[in-house]
Amino acid sequence: MWMTDEILALCDIRRSLKERKKESEGGKQYRETNLKVKRSIKEATEKWIEDQCEDIENSLKHNNSNKAYKIVKELTDTKQARATTIESKEGKCLTQEKDILERWTEYCSELYTHVATGKDPNVLNVPPSSNNARHSILRGEIIEAVSSLKPGKSAGIDNITGERVKAGGEATIDMLLLICNKILQTGVWPKPWTLSLVITLPKKGNLKLRQNYRTIISLISHPSKVMLKVILNRLKPEAENIIVEEQAGFRPGRSTVEQICNIRILMEKYLQHQQELHHVFIDFKNAFGRVWHEALWSTMRKYNINSNFISVIENLYNAATSAVFYNNNIRDWFRTTVGVRQGCLFSPTLFNIFLERIMTDALEDRCGTVNIGGRPITNLRFADDTDGLAGNECELASLVEQLDKASSNFSMEISAEKTKIMTNSKESSKKEIRFNGQILESVAKYKYLGSIISDEGSLPEILSRIAQTIAALTKLKPIWYNKNIAISSKIRPLRSLVMSIFLYTCELWTLNADIERRIRAMEMRCYRRLLGISYKDHTTNEEGSRRIENAIGPHVDLLTIVRQRKLK
Structure with a gap:
């Protein structure tokens, strides 16, 4: 302070x-x-x-x-709300801490402890991996993994933080090297390394309802992250050879901005050539929490991933146990038999490998009519956020059907309510796409990876960015209204916390006179709030700009920053 x-x-x-x-x-x-x-x-x-x-x-x-x-x-000075009550299965309001903890344990055990089976058991019939080379873990790998531990993270059940692991010095490195090599040789994990604490974090809405909480935050042992990091570093090169270019999630050198750019360029090219482009934005129900373990191991064998990695990871999952951590109390421990481990370093990579097989099976022998540089493309992905692409409505309906069939074979489920279709065409779509007896909703625009995808150009996205920026500006009222803080000091949080929201994906915007006017107006609105100028004061924009320049000196305006980013 x-x-x-x-x-x-x-x-x-x-x-x-x-x-x-x-x-x-x-x-x-x-x-x-x-x-x-x-x-x-x-x-x-x-x-x-x-x-x-x-x-x-x-x-x-x-x-x-x-x-x-x-x-x-x-x-x-904003504090997250914390409910002291929650509803039971029957709708009864629970107020006692013991009853609340019991309800959370019941809910989480139902979510993560059930038998996952796909519709096609043949997906498990895969011969063992022929890649079985075993190389001892080197001291340098342990040192690199320890140095990568992030500070300020909550400890797991063993109450050992990342800072404590780093402070252990050479003695800790030696001990971790011994333990990690033992795990690699025997496949047996220390029990505290298999335990995780599930944290319930509130979202928006009625906090008596458990669906308004995020229950995917898990605390795991920090020493175990050293072994997880070593495995991840060895697994990544093999995973990169498996995962196709269409997948950009959790991959080095790839970002959401790049994937959004790919979609927008594709849309613009098809509009330019007056060709139809159809999208289906697939939403998997609880994607990371529904991964079928046996199918995951068979998938790794199918892609000939090192058998020692498979064995070590499988043993970790077989021993994985969780408990709900609520108000510093723990009740019953339960086995997690489905889904990738929450908080585990290599879970995103495992999910990408698992999803890769689903998409491969779904799109096998399928040659789409959508092309990029002469190369057919059927989808663009960022982890589980999938945009299926088709050149006509019949092809789109077939794509949805194939994705649903392949997903169900691996115990995954597509949500008909949240899956949307969008047509990138001068003419409106007339055909209805049915899925599991429901008509998929057709939308004119869709929020994908935090950005509005639409054939109306950049305006819908910029309007959305302006709304989010003003919301962030309002949340920081305690700073703007604090008279003890100079105007020059207020500029920095304005730029780092407010303007940064507006500038997301600005590299992809197409500017025109109307959009430029809106950008200038939004910037001046931020400055007026910072200066404490009300519209009732009848202060001109020129006067507001002069006051800002007097406070901070010459500065680059927001529109110029957008133009500079577009040139990079």
């Missing part, structure tokens, strides 16, 4: 002088000290805000969004 020992000492002096305030000399000293306290508080507050915003900028540059968000909460 911004409070310092010097300020506390001045406050003590002011308190003692307050008793002699009625005296002429004492009153003068009190006023001088009181002025010093106020001045010191203002300077300390400004410095603290500056330091916090600098930390936010550095965190965002290094993709440490968790730390950045934590600092934002400190700056805005």
Whole structure:
């Protein structure tokens, strides 16, 4: 916090002088000290805000969004709501902590403990992997894995944080090297490394309903992450040879912006040539939580992944046990028999491999009519966010049917309610696409990877970005209205916390006079809020710009930043 020992000492002096305030000399000293306290508080507050915003900028540059968000909460003094009641299965309101914990344990055990079976048992009939080379784990691999442990993360059941592992020095490295090689040789994991604590985090809405919580946050042992990181580093090269170019999720050098760019370029090319392009945005129900373990191991064998990796990972999953952690209490432990492990470092890679086989089976012998550079393409993916592509409506209906059949063979399920279709064409679509007895909803625009996909150009996306930016601006009212913070200090959180939201995917926008006008208006609205200028004040935009320039000096406006990013 911004409070310092010097300020506390001045406050003590002011308190003692307050008793002699009625005296002429004492009153003068009190006023001088009181002025010093106020001045010191203002300077300390400004410095603290500056330091916090600098930390936010550095965190965002290094993709440490968790730390950045934590600092934002400190700056805005916002606390997450926590419900003290929850509904039972029968709709009864539970208020006792014991009953609430029991209900959460019941719900999570039902979610992660059931027998997953696909419609086609033949998917398990895969011969053993011929790749069975075993190489001992090297000391350098352990050192690299330990150094990659992120600070500030909550500990698992063993109460050992990443900072403690790093502080152990050479002795810890030696012990971890011994344990990890033992796991590789025997396949047996230390019991604390197989345990995970499930945390329930509230979302929006009625917090009495369990569906308004995220129950996918799990705390696992930090020492176990060393072994997980070693396995991930060895597994990645094999996974990269398996996963096709259409998949961009959890892959080095690939991003959401790049995938959004691919979709928009494809749409523009088809509109330019007056050709139809049909999308089906597939939504898998609880995708990561429905992975069929036996099918995952058979998939890894099918792709000839190292048999030792398969054995070690399979043994970890067979021993995996979880418990709900609520208000520092734990009730019953339960086995997790379905889904990839939450919080596990290589879970995203395992999911990509699993989904790759589903898509391969679904699209086998299928030659789509959508082409990029003469190469047929049937889908674009970012993890489980799948955009199926087709050149006509019949092809789209066939694609949905094949994806559903392949998914059900691997115990995955497509949500008919959340799956949407969109036609990129001058003419509106007339054919209805049916799926499991339901007509899939046809939409004119769709939010994919945080960006609005539409054939109306960049305007819908920019309007969405403006709305999100204004919402973020409103959340930071405690900063804008704080008179102890100088205008120059407020600029940094405005840029790092507000403007950064607006600039997401701005590289892909097509600018015109109307869009440029909207960008300027949005920027000036932010500056007016920062300066405390109301529309009732009848202050011109020119006057607002002059005040900002007087406070921070010459600066690059938002529209220029957008243009610069487009040129990169």
